[in-house]
Amino acid sequence: GQNIDQPTEMTATEGAIVQINCTYQTSGFNGLFWYQQHAGEAPTFLSYNVLDGLEEKGRFSSFLSRSKGYSYLLLKELQMKDSASYLCAVRDQRSNAGNMLTFGGGTRLMVKP
Amino acid sequence: DVKVTQSSRYLVKRTGEKVFLECVQDMDHENMFWYRQDPGLGLRLIYFSYDVKMKEKGDIPEGYSVSREKKERFSLILESASTNQTSMYLCASIPSGRPPREQFFGPGTRLTVL
Numbered sequence: 517g518q519n520i521d522q523p524t525e526m527t528a529t530e531g532a533i534v535q536i537n538c539t540y541q542t543s544g545f546n547g548l549f550w551y552q553q554h555a556g557e558a559p560t561f562l563s564y565n566v567l568d569g570l571e572e573k574g575r576f577s578s579f580l581s582r583s584k585g586y587s588y589l590l591l592k593e594l595q596m597k598d599s600a601s602y603l604c605a606v607r608d609q610r611s612n613a614g615n616m617l618t619f620g621g622g623t624r625l626m627v628k629p
Numbered sequence: 630d631v632k633v634t635q636s637s638r639y640l641v642k643r644t645g646e647k648v649f650l651e652c653v654q655d656m657d658h659e660n661m662f663w664y665r666q667d668p669g670l671g672l673r674l675i676y677f678s679y680d681v682k683m684k685e686k687g688d689i690p691e692g693y694s695v696s697r698e699k700k701e702r703f704s705l706i707l708e709s710a711s712t713n714q715t716s717m718y719l720c721a722s723i724p725s726g727r728p729p730r731e732q733f734f735g736p737g738t739r740l741t742v743l
Contacts, residue, residue, distance in 0.1 A: 561731035619672040
């Protein structure tokens with residue numbers, strides 16, 4: 517089966533750096549996504565990793581280690597608007613469609629002044 | 630701009646009622662998905678469709694059915710709503726083909742079943 521774990525909540529200070537971890541156990545791994553979701557809104561895409569290593573996109577970076585079943589999202593120079601839930605999702609091959617995602621429970625990040 | 634819309638943002642229904650949640654996308658995507666989102670449980674896949682009239686069960690299909698008569702529209706049906714179906718329902722779509730693309734989500738429908 518699929519199992520994705522991430523911390524429930526984290527708190528960080530404005531201007532700081534925070535790392536949100538995600539571990540997974542899935543069959544037929546085919547990529548890992550990070551989404552941001554503000555309260556009451558739809559998730560929005562942040563990053564995608566399919567090969568090992570770091571993907572950088574502005575203040576946000578995402579890392580993947582397939583052998584360890586591990587990813588993290590790194591947020592630099594935190595801003596108050598970064599307060600949101602961050603969802604880790606793994607793309608697997610549970611069907612012929614090949615586009616199914618399994619989501620973790622999400623990490624609620626609170627940025628304080 | 631990519632657009633996924635859902636028929637209602639908030640819905641209140643009574644136990645036993647038949648409920649229709651509608652999702653429309655204007656991007657000509659082949660794949661469409663219905664999730665529910667509950668605190669601590671994240672997003673869980675109910676059903677998805679990879680083409681018109683084609684559907685597959687997700688992780689929690691019990692108590693739900695779906696309809697995909699046109700490419701742009703994917704409907705989620707609760708045949709007889711129950712209180713444990715009170716949740717946030719999110720629709721998403723994605724095109725087929727490679728490289729894999731992220732799913733685009735609608736704004737969500739918060740359903741309360743009394």
